[in-house]
Amino acid sequence: MTTTTEEIIPVNAHLELRATDERYTTELHNLVVKNRAYLQDYLNWPQFVGSEEDTRQNILSNQMLHQRGYAKMFLIFRDNVLAGVLSFNSIEPLNKTGYIGYWLDEAHQGQGIISLALEAFIGYYAGRGEIRRFVIKCRVDNAASNQVALRNGFLLEGCLKEAEFLNGRYDDQNIYARICTS
Numbered sequence: 595m596t597t598t599t600e601e602i603i604p605v606n607a608h609l610e611l612r613a614t615d616e617r618y619t620t621e622l623h624n625l626v627v628k629n630r631a632y633l634q635d636y637l638n639w640p641q642f643v644g645s646e647e648d649t650r651q652n653i654l655s656n657q658m659l660h661q662r663g664y665a666k667m668f669l670i671f672r673d674n675v676l677a678g679v680l681s682f683n684s685i686e687p688l689n690k691t692g693y694i695g696y697w698l699d700e701a702h703q704g705q706g707i708i709s710l711a712l713e714a715f716i717g718y719y720a721g722r723g724e725i726r727r728f729v730i731k732c733r734v735d736n737a738a739s740n741q742v743a744l745r746n747g748f749l750l751e752g753c754l755k756e757a758e759f760l761n762g763r764y765d766d767q768n769i770y771a772r773i774c775t776s
């Protein structure tokens with residue numbers, strides 16, 4: 595009999611990151627639906643999430659990319675309650691570069707959850723030697739996300755002009771990076 599081990603990145607006594615899995619479909623779908631209106635001001639994809647089946651398909655495709663090393667999607671749990679998502683939206687394996695994305699349930703903001711989770715995530719992938727260049731790209735107007743990058747020691751490398759399409763406009767994007775070699 596084969597057993598599958600869940601991939602978990604511990605953060606602290608209350609927080610952990612669990613690799614996305616089909617078993618979390620309902621929980622994730624409900625969290626997206628609950629936060630859809632607020633997330634839509636920051637991310638383009640929530641408008642396209644319709645049924646729970648859409649969420650299941652998204653999880654399955656992310657699981658495949660996760661296993662192949664082209665992306666990594668983790669669910670953030672605080673005291674066993676789903677609080678948000680932290681991912682490498684994409685990975686360039688040759689360059690050991692990971693492009694980070696995140697969002698939090700509105701009720702879980704302002705508590706340092708993403709910043710703490712991000713430190714553990716970076717430590718995990720740098721420690722394994724898989725990623726050395728960690729990148730955050732966020733709209734110049736997204737104050738909270740720019741703060742996450744700065745709070746976690748990322749350096750602003752530049753501003754990409756009209757690089758992100760959101761709600762009918764192409765907005766400027768800041769690009770931040772942090773290099774971790776061990």
Ligand SMILES: CC(C)(COP(=O)(O)OP(=O)(O)OC[C@H]1O[C@@H](n2cnc3c(N)ncnc32)[C@H](O)[C@@H]1OP(=O)(O)O)[C@@H](O)C(=O)NCCC(=O)NCCS
Nearest residue numbers: 636696697698703704705706707708709731732736738739
């Ligand atoms: C971006 C986003 C995840 C940031 O959430 P956040 O709660 O501000 O970030 P953190 O979890 O790191 O928490 C930081 C806040 O907790 C506070 N905090 C409390 N304890 C803390 C701790 N131990 N460590 C760090 N910060 C702590 C900080 O002071 C800060 O609050 P402030 O902004 O009022 O000063 C959230 O705003 C979000 O989901 N936005 C919508 C989606 C989005 O924009 N994603 C990014 C696209 S690029």
